[in-house]
Amino acid sequence: MHVPPKRFGAELRRARHERGMTLTRLASAVHYSKSQLSKIENGHQRPTAHLARRCEVELDCPGRLIALLPDPPTPTSPAAAGPPSRRLVLTAGAATVLLAGGAPGGAAASAPGEQAGDGSLVDSARALLTHFRRMAQSCPPPTVLVPLAEQTRALVALAADSGSGARNGLLLVAARFAEFTGWMAQESGHDEAARRWTDHAARLAFDGGDHQLGHYGLVRRALMAYYRGHAAETVALSAAAGDRRLAPRIRGLAAQQEAEGHALAGDHGASLRTLDRARDLLAAAEREEDPAPVGTSHLADPVTMFTGWCLYDLGRPPAAAEHLDAACAALPPQAHRNLARYGVRRALAHASAGEIDHACALARTALPSASAVASYTIGLDLRRLAGVLGRHREHSGVRALAPDLTAALTLSAAARTSPPLPKPA
Numbered sequence: 069m070h071v072p073p074k075r076f077g078a079e080l081r082r083a084r085h086e087r088g089m090t091l092t093r094l095a096s097a098v099h100y101s102k103s104q105l106s107k108i109e110n111g112h113q114r115p116t117a118h119l120a121r122r123c124e125v126e127l128d129c130p131g132r133l134i135a136l137l138p139d140p141p142t143p144t145s146p147a148a149a150g151p152p153s154r155r156l157v158l159t160a161g162a163a164t165v166l167l168a169g170g171a172p173g174g175a176a177a178s179a180p181g182e183q184a185g186d187g188s189l190v191d192s193a194r195a196l197l198t199h200f201r202r203m204a205q206s207c208p209p210p211t212v213l214v215p216l217a218e219q220t221r222a223l224v225a226l227a228a229d230s231g232s233g234a235r236n237g238l239l240l241v242a243a244r245f246a247e248f249t250g251w252m253a254q255e256s257g258h259d260e261a262a263r264r265w266t267d268h269a270a271r272l273a274f275d276g277g278d279h280q281l282g283h284y285g286l287v288r289r290a291l292m293a294y295y296r297g298h299a300a301e302t303v304a305l306s307a308a309a310g311d312r313r314l315a316p317r318i319r320g321l322a323a324q325q326e327a328e329g330h331a332l333a334g335d336h337g338a339s340l341r342t343l344d345r346a347r348d349l350l351a352a353a354e355r356e357e358d359p360a361p362v363g364t365s366h367l368a369d370p371v372t373m374f375t376g377w378c379l380y381d382l383g384r385p386p387a388a389a390e391h392l393d394a395a396c397a398a399l400p401p402q403a404h405r406n407l408a409r410y411g412v413r414r415a416l417a418h419a420s421a422g423e424i425d426h427a428c429a430l431a432r433t434a435l436p437s438a439s440a441v442a443s444y445t446i447g448l449d450l451r452r453l454a455g456v457l458g459r460h461r462e463h464s465g466v467r468a469l470a471p472d473l474t475a476a477l478t479l480s481a482a483a484r485t486s487p488p489l490p491k492p493a
Contacts, residue, residue: 350371408446
């Protein structure tokens with residue numbers, strides 16, 4: 069849907085008048101200048117989604133303005149935005165039925181299966197994957213992409229030549245490699261490669277008998293949809309991975325992602341309710357023994373971090389900043405990628421709340437990590453931060469930060485220009 073800026077501006081003015089709020093007061097509340105907001109009301113400047121949500125919060129008109137924004141652009145490659153392959157969906161559905169019936173290959177059977185056969189080879193591959201994950205915390209994604217892809221291929225070939233005892237264990241560790249390859253492809257800005265490797269990881273997991281890991285592919289696909297700005301697709305994919313017959317950790321991770329989809333759609337109630345569900349599920353998952361859990365391993369309280377970012381998407385930056393401050397305090401010093409991602413988001417929340425000095429100080433702390441990891445997805449938040457700070461160009465802290473922020477933006481953009489990743493076999 070394409071809505072002319074004048075229509076959005078007219079509706080914003082109407083909502084403001086209904087609340088009896090002056091342009092000056094609204095501009096101060098959302099931390100825009102009066103002249104910028106006037107241009108938006110008069111249709112001379114296009115609004116951002118974040119401004120629409122901020123105005124909805126201040127004018128108490130949920131959904132009224134965000135509905136007038138154009139739909140997010142479709143990626144250049146249709147396959148990058150496409151649904152999971154029909155084979156993957158059918159396999160996932162059949163696997164869930166097997167889980168409900170207690171057939172082999174469910175959660176209880178997957179861990180022993182991964183240890184079957186040549187345990188030393190599987191253990192060595194797992195140790196190598198741990199090494200790659202540590203590398204990725206402080207290296208640009210393209211650095212690890214090709215060796216990850218080649219290691220996945222080698223493990224799949226070994227599985228094909230192995231007896232039944234070793235096959236499943238090799239396939240499952242290959243699935244872990246493929247899933248991480250997909251994540252690094254996304255971090256490099258290669259959406260099509262990320263989708264293919266994520267689907268490949270799910271198929272390997274299903275073939276190896278780990279239906280939980282197979283369903284985790286839907287959570288990863290939901291994250292890709294979120295970064296494209298597609299709220300409904302994010303919610304739908306996350307909900308598909310939240311089946312009650314799956315393990316609490318998979319369902320908890322799916323609920324976190326679903327909450328982000330609801331936040332992107334501006335549904336405050338649904339987002340917070342889903343976050344409560346995520347917290348309960350992940351707390352239950354902590355009581356389970358899982359030697360190699362999926363998802364991040366560097367967030368002590370992931371739901372608080374997700375809550376902060378959902379609140380930002382919901383147009384509530386002061387509350388978002390409070391949650392992000394609390395969660396970032398627990399990040400370990402070696403988690404450079406998370407320090408960069410959430411440090412930039414924390415700075416963005418404070419900047420959007422009008423705390424420009426504090427935002428610049430936080431950004432200066434996060435930028436060295438952001439430059440080191442050169443992530444395309446972190447670059448998306450860096451661009452948003454640059455946009456917010458750009459409204460305060462005369463501020464001394466913004467001027468001092470500008471060269472380092474520009475350098476970090478350049479490095480994150482360079483990640484996308486790296487050579488395309490080979491497709492899965």
